[in-house]
Amino acid sequence: MTLRVAVIGAAGRMGQQVVEAVERADGLELAGRFDVGDDLGDLGGADVAVEFTVPGATLANVLHCVEQGVHAVVGTTGWTDESMSQVRAALAVQPKVGVLIAPNFAIGAVLTMRFAAQAARFYESVEVIELHHPDKVDAPSGTAIRTAEVIAEARRSAAVPPAPDATTSALDGARGAQVDGVPVHAVRLRGLVAHEEVLFGSPGETLTIRHDSYDRASFMPGVLAGVRGVVDRPGLTVGLEEILDL
Ligand SMILES: NC(=O)C1=CN([C@@H]2O[C@H](COP(=O)(O)OP(=O)(O)OC[C@H]3O[C@@H](n4cnc5c(N)ncnc54)[C@H](O)[C@@H]3O)[C@@H](O)[C@H]2O)C=CC1
Numbered sequence: 001m002t003l004r005v006a007v008i009g010a011a012g013r014m015g016q017q018v019v020e021a022v023e024r025a026d027g028l029e030l031a032g033r034f035d036v037g038d039d040l041g042d043l044g045g046a047d048v049a050v051e052f053t054v055p056g057a058t059l060a061n062v063l064h065c066v067e068q069g070v071h072a073v074v075g076t077t078g079w080t081d082e083s084m085s086q087v088r089a090a091l092a093v094q095p096k097v098g099v100l101i102a103p104n105f106a107i108g109a110v111l112t113m114r115f116a117a118q119a120a121r122f123y124e125s126v127e128v129i130e131l132h133h134p135d136k137v138d139a140p141s142g143t144a145i146r147t148a149e150v151i152a153e154a155r156r157s158a159a160v161p162p163a164p165d166a167t168t169s170a171l172d173g174a175r176g177a178q179v180d181g182v183p184v185h186a187v188r189l190r191g192l193v194a195h196e197e198v199l200f201g202s203p204g205e206t207l208t209i210r211h212d213s214y215d216r217a218s219f220m221p222g223v224l225a226g227v228r229g230v231v232d233r234p235g236l237t238v239g240l241e242e243i244l245d246l
């Protein structure tokens, strides 16, 4: 069966790549391209909508998809517990519809989060550095926030004490943002696409886990897996790892 796919945010960096990936993919057909100011309507009769827009627009777009009975694959950042609850409430009245929200569709980024969660309980210190192109509007990245959260969760479960840090005097921002007790630093640099380092330290050793997306092509296999997977997963799924059975 051919799946009809609409792309919301189709004029953006990710949206353009998704349009091309859908057009090239077996068993998928482009149902429509939508960007800012367009009436989403019935999403061109799509079965699935892929949404890569901006944090301020994504919730309304996803709620519209759910109301229309269209499954959604969402890569936009800025999701909170509160906005996800609104999606769950909308899905409760559309029980056949699936929504997948993933902070990162690159397999290496998903594995980085998984490996970081595994390593977290063994080290005293941990810091996350995300590095992106300078046109990115949000910081820290959604991926870095999720990475810090899974690390913090693993450290809590293993009763690891807070990381040592004797710094008592610092310029604002010098120690990064605290995400669930984990310092997260954001670099914006022309030439980069999307990169993340997780640094762990204990007496006498460090462990660095690094992932690099050099091209947005890196996200496309995950997006297409999400499109094919979401139609059989009613309700809200958070994270590509669920679709990949990691
Ligand atoms: N989950 C993942 O794997 C990835 C997530 N992202 C995230 O995806 C989002 C988009 O990233 P980029 O494509 O780089 O941004 P971009 O700025 O290149 O594209 C965003 C597009 O959304 C459009 N847009 C804005 N408001 C809209 C609305 N209300 N309805 C429809 N379209 C609207 C803009 O006109 C623009 O064309 C960001 O939140 C970014 O962090 C980016 C890369 C990978």
Ligand SMILES: O=C(O)C1=N[C@H](C(=O)O)C[C@H](O)C1
Pocket: 077, 103, 104, 132, 136, 137, 140, 141, 142, 143, 144, 193, 194, 195
């Ligand atoms: O804006 C980007 O480019 C990216 N955004 C996502 C994020 O904030 O985690 C995913 C990836 O890092 C690229």
